[in-house]
Amino acid sequence: xxxxxxxxxxxxxxxxxxxxxxxxxxxxxxxxxxxxxxxxxxxxxxxxxxxxxxxxxxxxx
Numbered sequence: 001x002x003x004x005x006x007x008x009x010x011x012x013x014x015x016x017x018x019x020x021x022x023x024x025x026x027x028x029x030x031x032x033x034x035x036x037x038x039x040x041x042x043x044x045x046x047x048x049x050x051x052x053x054x055x056x057x058x059x060x061x
Contacts, residue, residue, distance in 0.1 A: 012037040
């Protein structure tokens with residue numbers, strides 16, 4: 001199975017940052033190639049993000 005990837009705009013410089021969703025949910029951080037800002041999700045937000053991803057995947061079926 002291929003990793004699920006997406007991009008998100010860097011909050012500092014708006015450069016697209018490629019991220020792998022499962023890695024993000026496991027606490028991974030991703031770095032902007034332009035300004036080196038780091039993004040990730042907090043432990044408090046993990047459940048909310050997991051539910052949103054699962055809900056989104058159901059709508060694609």
